[in-house]
Amino acid sequence: MIRVWLPPLLVALCGTAVAAAMAAKGDPRGAGVFLPVFVLLAVVTSPLVFPRSISESEARRRSALDGRPVVFWRPGCTYCLRLRLRLGRLGRRAYWVDIWRDAAGAAAVRAVNGGDETVPTVMLAGHAYVNPDPGWVRERLSSSA
Structure with missing residues (x-):
């Protein structure tokens, strides 16, 4: 903490x-x-600045139900902040997992990034996207309405 x-x-x-x-x-x-x-x-x-974090398992479960992206982030990350601010209010629709609070989330990020904890990493439909363009994420959030 x-x-x-x-x-x-x-x-x-x-x-x-x-x-x-x-x-x-x-x-x-x-x-x-x-x-x-x-x-x-x-x-x-x-x-x-970020929505309340949930666990990696809960985020994946919810994402499987409604198709919204899961965003893995950590405090102090300027790229995470850039993504969050560029998403605006729409960013609250994503499921946010703080990898410093959730060991399973950190492990999931390392698994798709060759052992590195590179964030933001966005998981959508079983695919990982590392540091994606905020416009792309915004489109996915809009289409999962």
């Missing part, structure tokens, strides 16, 4: 330290601008 929150926590702490140093040197306006930027970066790199 700590592993998931460590990167955003470090970003927030570093931003706070720099803003405090700026304020101490007599630049409160600069600190007032700098701190919200780092807080925003901390939120964006946190798991809060």
